[in-house]
Structure formats: C-alpha cells, structure tokens
Amino acid sequence: MSTTTDVRSTAQPSSLATSTAFRTFAVVTGLATTVIYVICEMQNWPLFTYHPGTNRVDWFYSPAVRDQGPAMYWYGWIATTLIGAPILGILAMLLPERITKKIPLSLVWIFPLAAVPVLIYALRFFWRW
Amino acid sequence: MGLLPDFILDYIDVSTFWTILMIVHGLLAVALLGALTHQAMSVLAPVRQVAGSSGIVTRFRAVQGAGYAAAVCVLWVVTFFFGAWIYTKYRMYVRIPIEQQGFWKTQGVFELKEHLAVIGLGLLPIYWLLWKDVRNPDYASARKWLTVVLAGMVWFMFLVGHIVNNVRGFGS
Numbered sequence: 001m002s003t004t005t006d007v008r009s010t011a012q013p014s015s016l017a018t019s020t021a022f023r024t025f026a027v028v029t030g031l032a033t034t035v036i037y038v039i040c041e042m043q044n045w046p047l048f049t050y051h052p053g054t055n056r057v058d059w060f061y062s063p064a065v066r067d068q069g070p071a072m073y074w075y076g077w078i079a080t081t082l083i084g085a086p087i088l089g090i091l092a093m094l095l096p097e098r099i100t101k102k103i104p105l106s107l108v109w110i111f112p113l114a115a116v117p118v119l120i121y122a123l124r125f126f127w128r129w
Numbered sequence: 130m131g132l133l134p135d136f137i138l139d140y141i142d143v144s145t146f147w148t149i150l151m152i153v154h155g156l157l158a159v160a161l162l163g164a165l166t167h168q169a170m171s172v173l174a175p176v177r178q179v180a181g182s183s184g185i186v187t188r189f190r191a192v193q194g195a196g197y198a199a200a201v202c203v204l205w206v207v208t209f210f211f212g213a214w215i216y217t218k219y220r221m222y223v224r225i226p227i228e229q230q231g232f233w234k235t236q237g238v239f240e241l242k243e244h245l246a247v248i249g250l251g252l253l254p255i256y257w258l259l260w261k262d263v264r265n266p267d268y269a270s271a272r273k274w275l276t277v278v279l280a281g282m283v284w285f286m287f288l289v290g291h292i293v294n295n296v297r298g299f300g301s
Contacts, residue, residue: 033251
C-alpha cells in the first residue's frame with residue numbers, strides 16, 4: 001500500500017484556487033475562526049443574545065430573564081467569529097506575500113486539534129458525576 | 130417555541146415541523162459523513178491503481194477526493210444551517226429536561242459538538258483551496274490532515290447527535 005496521497009485529479013485548478021491572496025485569506029480565516037471562537041466561548045463574548053422564549057434579541061451579553069426561559073449565546077459567538085475571522089483574513093491579504101507565505105499550512109489542522117482540550121476544559125462544568 | 134414561521138402551522142403541526150427539520154438535518158449529516166469518510170480514506174490509504182476484482186474496502190478508498198470538496202463544503206454549511214435552526218427548539222425543550230435529569234456529560238459532549246461545527250465552518254475556505262489545487266505539492270500534507278481532522282469532527286458530531294436524540298429526541 002502506498003503511503004503517498006493520491007488525489008488523481010486531472011482538472012485544472014481555478015484561478016481562485018491558485019490565488020496567493022485567497023490562500024492568505026483562507027489560512028488566516030481558518031486560524032482566526034478557531035482562536036476567536038474559543039475566546040468567545042471562554043470569555044462569553046456574543047455579538048448578541050437570543051431569548052428563544054420571547055424571541056427577543058439583545059446586543060452583546062444579556063442574562064436570562066426570570067420566567068422568560070433561557071438566554072442563548074451560541075448564535076452570538078458564531079456572529080462574533082464569522083465576522084471577525086474574515087476581517088482578519090482580509091487584513092492579512094494586505095500584508096506582503098513574503099510574510100504571509102511564512103504561515104505554516106500545518107497550523108490549519110493543528111489549531112482545531114489543539115482547541116479540543118481547551119474547549120473540553122472550558123466545558124468542565126458538565127464533566128461531573 | 131423557537132424560530133418557526135407561523136404560516137407553516139397552517140399546513141402541519143408544530144411537532145411535525147421540527148421532526149421534518151430534524152430528519153433533514155440527520156440525512157444531510159449522513160451525506161456529509163459519507164463524503165468526508167470516503168475522502169479521508171482516500172488520503173490515508175490511497176489506491177494507486179484499481180485492478181480487476183478489488184474488494185469493497187479498496188473501492189471505498191479509491192475515490193477521487195478532489196471531486197468531494199465542493200460537496201463537502203455545501204453539505205457542511207447546509208447541515209450547519211439546519212442544526213442551528215433546530216437549536217432553538219433543542220435549547221427550550223431538550224436541554225432543560227436533560228439538565229433536570231442530570232445527564233450533564235451528555236449535555237457537555239453536545240456543547241462540544243456545537244463548538245466543533247463552528248470551527249469546521251471556518252476551516253472550509255482553506256479546505257476547499259487545498260483540494261482545488263491538488264497539483265501543488267506544498268498542500269499535500271495539510272490537505273491530508275485537515276481532511277482527516279474534519280472527518281473526525283463529523284464522526285464525533287454525528288455520534289453525539291445520535292446520543293442526544295436517544296436521550297431525548299423523537300417522541301419524547
């Protein structure tokens with residue numbers, strides 16, 4: 001069995017796929033998504049809070065209101081992340097190529113793996129017997 | 130009640146609506162799981178040449194991984210969308226009873242599932258790029274391991290979704 005990757009595609013890559021600027025955007029967006037989301041989760045920084053019991057939306061963090069059901073922050077964390085990460089990706093495109101080329105591609109899979117134990121720790125409230 | 134358009138209730142009841150959404154979410158997840166598993170196998174154990182009567186395992190990993198990239202991106206986004214939609218119902222009618230029954234670890238792994246789904250979403254642009262420029266030798270290692278990591282995420286999310294559904298899903 002061969003140990004080398006065999007992708008066996010004969011298709012020509014699109015111009016977007018060969019664009020250095022898009023490569024920088026994609027790498028930085030991927031890395032920033034992981035970092036920003038983990039920070040949002042641990043610090044509880046939602047862009048907005050949704051109250052499903054009353055269908056009310058408040059900007060940023062808002063605690064649950066007594067007798068009106070829970071408050072949901074996950075949507076707000078997603079919003080913070082999915083706005084912040086692409087902005088960082090776009091800003092990174094403005095950097096010189098000699099700098100952005102130095103970002104190791106392996107980080108795009110190492111960061112998510114490294115985030116798992118951090119998130120498990122952040123969820124320690126739930127690991128009780 | 131969650132994010133449920135009122136006009137839909139003229140045709141189906143509330144329970145049916147959420148059940149349909151849940152089934153669609155589950156079916157999309159199955160498709161995503163299959164696509165990423167094929168792709169991960171194709172990079173972990175690539176087949177150079179399929180000759181004659183190959184076994185099912187060989188055929189399973191003998192796919193052209195690049196052909197799955199766009200489908201995986203679309204499936205991840207759409208599956209995520211439906212999951213996020215159902216989440217309002219889950220938060221009100223599933224999570225609270227789970228907490229009341231003390232299934233804390235079940236709740237914890239579901240929280241982790243949510244987190245991984247978002248992180249995977251942000252990785253889709255670089256995942257797509259790595260698979261669309263397959264002739265670039267600099268991308269080979271990152272493509273292989275990012276695909277494996279995403280496949281691992283999807284397997285975890287799929288199994289946790291099943292567990293939570295078993296704890297308090299259909300019919301509860």
